[in-house]
Amino acid sequence: MISERARQGLDGMLRRALAQSEGVDDSAVSVLDTLGDIAGSQAVMLSISSFSFRVMVFLHFEPGRELQSRVAGALGVAPEELSAQALLDAVCEQGNLVCGAFNRELCRSFPFVGMSTPHCLDGRCIEHLRLLGQAHLRHFRAERPDRPPCHVTLCVCADGDIDFEPPALVAEQASGELEFF
Amino acid sequence: MLEQSMLFGAGVLLAIVACTLHARAASRRLQAGAAARYQALLDRMNDGLASVAALERDARIAQDALMEREEELATLREQLRGQDQRAVRDQARLIGAASTAKGCAGRLADDIQSLMQVSRTFDRWNQSMDALLKHNDGMHRKNDDFALIVRQMVIVTLNASIEAARVGEAGRGFSVVADEMRSLASRANTLSIEYRESLYQNDLITTSTFQDMQASAKLIMGAMTTLDLVNRSALDALQV
Numbered sequence: 001m002i003s004e005r006a007r008q009g010l011d012g013m014l015r016r017a018l019a020q021s022e023g024v025d026d027s028a029v030s031v032l033d034t035l036g037d038i039a040g041s042q043a044v045m046l047s048i049s050s051f052s053f054r055v056m057v058f059l060h061f062e063p064g065r066e067l068q069s070r071v072a073g074a075l076g077v078a079p080e081e082l083s084a085q086a087l088l089d090a091v092c093e094q095g096n097l098v099c100g101a102f103n104r105e106l107c108r109s110f111p112f113v114g115m116s117t118p119h120c121l122d123g124r125c126i127e128h129l130r131l132l133g134q135a136h137l138r139h140f141r142a143e144r145p146d147r148p149p150c151h152v153t154l155c156v157c158a159d160g161d162i163d164f165e166p167p168a169l170v171a172e173q174a175s176g177e178l179e180f181f
Numbered sequence: 182m183l184e185q186s187m188l189f190g191a192g193v194l195l196a197i198v199a200c201t202l203h204a205r206a207a208s209r210r211l212q213a214g215a216a217a218r219y220q221a222l223l224d225r226m227n228d229g230l231a232s233v234a235a236l237e238r239d240a241r242i243a244q245d246a247l248m249e250r251e252e253e254l255a256t257l258r259e260q261l262r263g264q265d266q267r268a269v270r271d272q273a274r275l276i277g278a279a280s281t282a283k284g285c286a287g288r289l290a291d292d293i294q295s296l297m298q299v300s301r302t303f304d305r306w307n308q309s310m311d312a313l314l315k316h317n318d319g320m321h322r323k324n325d326d327f328a329l330i331v332r333q334m335v336i337v338t339l340n341a342s343i344e345a346a347r348v349g350e351a352g353r354g355f356s357v358v359a360d361e362m363r364s365l366a367s368r369a370n371t372l373s374i375e376y377r378e379s380l381y382q383n384d385l386i387t388t389s390t391f392q393d394m395q396a397s398a399k400l401i402m403g404a405m406t407t408l409d410l411v412n413r414s415a416l417d418a419l420q421v
Contacts, residue, residue, distance in 0.1 A: 047392035049400055054393050114399030116392035119314070124378075125385040132389055 002135050002162045009109070009166030011138055014057070014154045016169075017101035021094070022142045022150055032139040038151040041123045044095035047116040048103050052160045053135075057102060058126055058153040059095040063087065066148070092118035098152060108167040129155050135162075283419040286412055293409045303398035310391035317387060321380055328373040331366055338363035 002010075011031070019026045032038065040060030048055040061067060065079070071090045072079040095118045103115045129137060136156040141149045156162075338359055345356035 045388055045392065047389065047396045049393050049396035051400075054389075054396070056389060056392070112400055112404055114396040114401070114403060116396040116399075119388050119392065121384055121388060122381060125381045125388075128378075128382045128385050131382055131386060 002158055006162045006164055007136050012166060013105040014102050017098050018140055018142050018152050020101050021097040022144055024142055024144055028143045030141050032141050038139055040151055043121050043123050043126060044092050044118045045121050046095050046099035046118050048113055050110050050113045053158040053162050056155040057099045059098055060151040061091050088120055109164045132157050279419055286416045289412050293405060296405060300402060306394055313387055317384055324377055331369045331373050334366035338366050
């Protein structure tokens with residue numbers, strides 16, 4: 001069971017993490033009602049675990065020419081020279097940035113947490129999140145100028161009650177984000 | 182001559198009398214002065230005696246107070262002696278406790294270093310889970326191949342049914358077989374789709390379990406690193 005303020009706290013943390021990693025204002029991040037509103041046939045998954053709960057973050061993406069040329073441009077190589085693994089690594093790094101920023105915020109309320117490495121999943125896996133006994137599920141969209149929006153799903157599974165006072169906001173620090181997609 | 186002698190005698194007598202009277206008067210004055218000085222001396226002596234008595238009283242009071250202070254000092258000395266003895270005993274106990282704590286912290290440091298090797302267990306889990314995820318990928322590929330074959334089978338059996346129908350009465354038996362094959366292909370196709378969904382579910386469950394183990398392992402390693410740092414600080418403090 002997750003209290004309402006804990007849900008809002010977690011949503012706020014992910015909203016800020018997404019905005020920070022994408023280099024946009026918090027107001028550019030909105031909440032989506034359903035998974036159907038999300039574009040992307042694949043997703044990078046990362047987990048943050050604590051003693052009584054775990055948080056999963058899914059960064060949705062669509063492999064294709066548009067993403068390939070943007071990543072290649074960011075890496076300074078020709079799109080045709082960009083390998084599938086290099087593309088996947090870049091997407092996973094973006095997932096690391098989002099989840100890492102979320103993890104840092106979470107550490108302020110829960111000192112004992114650990115974060116996984118990213119893994120790529122087929123987007124159809126996300127339809128089965130109920131199998132994990134989700135206690136809180138939220139989809140986010142970050143609107144970015146001159147680029148397609150970025151979609152992120154937050155899923156929280158709890159072994160017990162979760163309730164915490166969201167910590168006060170701190171001044172953001174530049175984290176050297178990769179503005180790939 | 183006689184008169185002269187008598188006059189002389191009277192003069193002498195008068196002189197004697199006068200001297201006697203003068204002497205008596207002088208004697209009285211002297212006696213009065215001596216009495217006054219005696220009285221003054223007596224008064225001063227009495228005053229002195231009173232002062233001495235007052236001083237004696239003050240001296241007794243001071244002596245009493247001094248004795249009280251000395252008794253208090255003796256009590257304090259006794260208390261300090263007791264405190265010193267307790268302090269010596271406490272110091273000995275503290276030295277013993279510090280030695281024990283140092284030994285415990287040392288053993289704890291050794292245990293922490295041993296437990297840090299749990300990272301090898303985590304690496305083993307990672308390798309196993311990686312193998313499982315690759316196995317899942319292989320199952321996906323096989324199922325995709327299977328789905329492709331099943332779709333081909335559906336088309337082939339459909340063609341077979343059409344061909345059997347075209348032959349007419351002679352193809353009736355073959356038509357039954359073709360229909361049955363098509364039904365089987367359709368069921369295989371349904372099964373393949375369901376199996377594919379199961380594989381997606383399997384991917385999610387496997388990956389989430391793997392990541393939970395991986396993240397929890399990092400949590401444990403982080404907590405142990407913190408514990409190690411605290412223990413090292415305690416050891417450093419105990420070395421002093």
